Amino acid sequence: GAGVSQTPSNKVTEKGKYVELRCDPISGHTALYWYRQSLGQGPEFLIYFQGTGAADDSGLPNDRFFAVRPEGSVSTLKIQRTERGDSAVYLCASSLVSTGELFFGEGSRLTVL
């Protein structure tokens, strides 16, 4: 596809459940980022991948959050034992090089009831 694709676009789950959010970056983009955006706020950095490895995961709020990018393309953000405070839009972005323009996906809106 032409842009960053994220699925699902909307996810409603119950407190305590496990959730996976998927990001398919622009083809050829080596850098991939996950951000979280709460209502009325700016995106908050979670994790950055360069290729297959997590180059910086300092933004992950706690050990319930984990992300992988096993083949250097698609990435999955995994959230265990979801809490109501995890409700937000999770944005994925990719860039051709680590110093290039970030292209964002439309986001996955997570609602934890």
Added chain:
Amino acid sequence: GENVEQHPSTLSVQEGDSAVIKCTYSDSASNYFPWYKQELGKRPQLIIDIRSNVGEKKDQRIAVTLNKTAKHFSLHITETQPEDSAVYFCAASGDAGNMLTFGGGTRLMVKP
């Protein structure tokens, strides 16, 4: 870590007027300052960016200025149009990996 403050949080202007949004940052090592426009329910989209080796950059009705000494940068939109209405975010990052720290956003409303 980096901290980016953005003002104002809301801005209402008449069509045709200019709009200015200001940001300050804390980390003197930051050297890349993009601005994103986000319409309701849509993805953030880059509208202009500036690197620390220049003080000003223009693209048609949009300009960005950077003062590295004072650690602040501003977005200027001239001849505003109703389609400029959106939330605008400033951001800053350093060399390593381009992890952006975003400001809190400015909701710009352009009244026809």
